[in-house]
Amino acid sequence: MKALFFTEFGNSSVLKYGEVADPKISQSELLVKPDYIGLNFADIYRRRGNYHIEQHDPYINGYEAAGTVVEIGNQVKNWQVGDRVLFVDVPLANAELVAVPVDNAIKLPAKISTKLAATIGLQGLTADFLAHDLALNKSGDQVFIHGISGGVGQLLSQILTADGIQVSGSVSTETKQQLAMKQGADHVYLRKPGWQRGLKATFDTVFDGVGSTLQLSLKIAKRKGKVVFFGMAGGNPPRIDLLDVLGQSQTIATGDLWDYLTSAQERNQRSTRLFDYISRGVVQPSEPTIFPLSQGKRAHDFLESGQSMGKILLVPNENS
Template sequence: MKALYFEEFGGSDVLQYGELPKPVISEKEVLVKVDYIGLNFADIYRRRGEYHIENHVPFINGYEGAGSIVAIGEKVTKQKVGESVLFVDVPLANAEYVAVPSDQAISLPAGIDSKLAASIGLQGMTADFLAHDLGKNSPGEKVFITGISGGVGQILSQILAADGIEVYGAASSVEKQALALSHGAKQVYPSRETFWAKTIEGQFATAYDGVGSTIQQSLDLIKHRGKVVFFGMAGGNPIKIDPVALMSESKSILTGDLWDYLTSYEERKVRSERLFSYFAKGKIEISEPTVFSLHDGKKAHEFLETGKSIGKILLKP
C-alpha cells in the first residue's frame, strides 16, 4: 500500500511517500480502505517529536480517518464488510489501509459520507464533550469562544447556538469573523487586538479557550461563579494561575481529554450519533475542507502550519 511516513523527527521535509506493507488485522480488528484522512495540529507536533507517536518503523502519522471496511477479524460482530466507518483515535492513519479495532470503528449513518465524517470527526467529538460534559450551559446563557472559527470552534459554536445559548467569540481575520457570525454567533471580536476585552469583562457564564495564551483574558471575561473550559494551546502555553485568586471570585477552570470520554464502543456510538444528528437536522454547517493528495502530504503540513486555513485539511489516498 501507499503511505506517508518519516524516519526521523523534524520539519515537513522529513516526510516521504512510498510503498509499505499493508497491515494484517487481528481477530478483533477491521481493515479499512481509507477515503479521507484528517490532518490535525497534533500531527505536526508528532512529526517534530513533541507528541507521543505510535512506535513503528518507519513512523506513520495520523489518527483520524474515514472509509469502508474491506475485511473483518474472526471475532468481529459489530461491523460487516462494505460498511462505512469513522475512526478518531487509531494510529498509522496516513495510509491507504488502516487496521482499526472493532470497538473504535464508528458506523456512519445515511447522509454522513466519509468526506464529511473525516472533516468533523475529531473536532466534532471534541466539541460535543466540551459542550455537554464540561460546559453544560443552559439555554439563554452567554458564552465566549476564543478561536471561534477554528476546527473545534466552528462546530462548538453551532452546537451551543442550536442548544439555545448566546455565543460570542474572537477570530483573527475579517473573513473568519464573518464566518462565525454566519454560524449564529451574536458578536465576534478581532483576536489580534484586545481593546474590546475590557468592555465585556464579567459578562459570560463560560469562556471556552483553546488558545492557551489567552487564559487570563478568558478568566476576566467570565462572571463570578463562571467557568473557563480550557481545551488547547494553539496560541502558546497558558500563564500560571493562582487558585486563591480564582477562589476569591468563585471562578473555575475545567479541562479534559477526549480520550477519557471515549472509553468504549457504546460511548463512541452515543456521542457520534448525537453529533451526527446536528448535521442531519441542518443545525451545523462547516467550511468546505481543503483536500490534498496523500502524495502531497508535505504541502498539507506546510499549509496547516501557516495558520491560514479555514476549516479542515484532509489527505486523500
C-alpha cells in the same frame, strides 16, 4: 501500501511519502481503506515530538479517517466488507490501509458520506464533549470561544447556538469574522490592537483551545464562571495562580477527547448525538480543504500557518 511517515521529530520537512508494509489485522480488527483522512492540530504536536504517538518504525501520524471496510477479522460480528466507517482514535491513519479495532469503528448512517464524516468526526466529537461534559451550559448562558472559526470552534459555536446559548468569539481576519457570524455567533471580535478593551467579565464559560490566551480567558469569565481549557494552538498557557482563581470562585475544566471515548457504546452514542445536529441542519460544517496524502507537508504547513477555516483532509492519491 503508500503512507505519509517520518523517522525523526521536527518541522514539516521531516515528512516523507512512500512505500511501507501493509498492516495485518487481528481477529478483532477491521481493515479499512480510507477515502478521507483527518489532519488535526495534535498531528502537528506529534510531528514535533510534543505529544503521545504510537511507537512504529517509521512513525506514521494520524488517528482519524473515514472509508470502507475491505477485510474483517474472524471474531468480528455485525460488520461486512463494504460497510462505511469512521474512526477518530486509531493510530497509523496517514496510510492507504489501516487496521481498526472493531470497538473503535463507528458505522456510518446512510445520510453521512465518508467526506462529511471525516470533516466533522474528531473535531465534532471534541466540540460535543466540551459542550456537554465539561461546560454544561444552560439555555441563555453567554459563552466566548477563542479562535471561533477554527475546526473545533466552528462546530462548537453551532452546537452551542443550537442548544440556545449565546456565543461570542474572536478571530484573526474579517473573512473568519463573517463566517462565524453566518454560523450564528452573536458577537465576533476581530483581534486588532486594543480589541480586548471591548470585553468585560460577563461570560459564563470561556472556551480556550489557544493556550496562550488562558490569562485573558480567566479575566473575561465572570465570578463563579468557568474556563474550559482544551489545547495550545497558540502556544503553551502561562502559569496560573490558583489563589486568583479561588478569589473569583471560578473553575478551570480540562479534558482530552480520548477519555470520553473509552468504549464502543460511548463512541456510538456520542457520534449519534453529533450526526443528529447535522441531520437537523443546525450544524453545517464549511467545506474542508483537501490535499493529496502525498502532499502532507503542504497540508501541515497550511494548518500551522493559521490560514485554514475548518477541516483539512488528506486523500490517498488514487482518490484525489
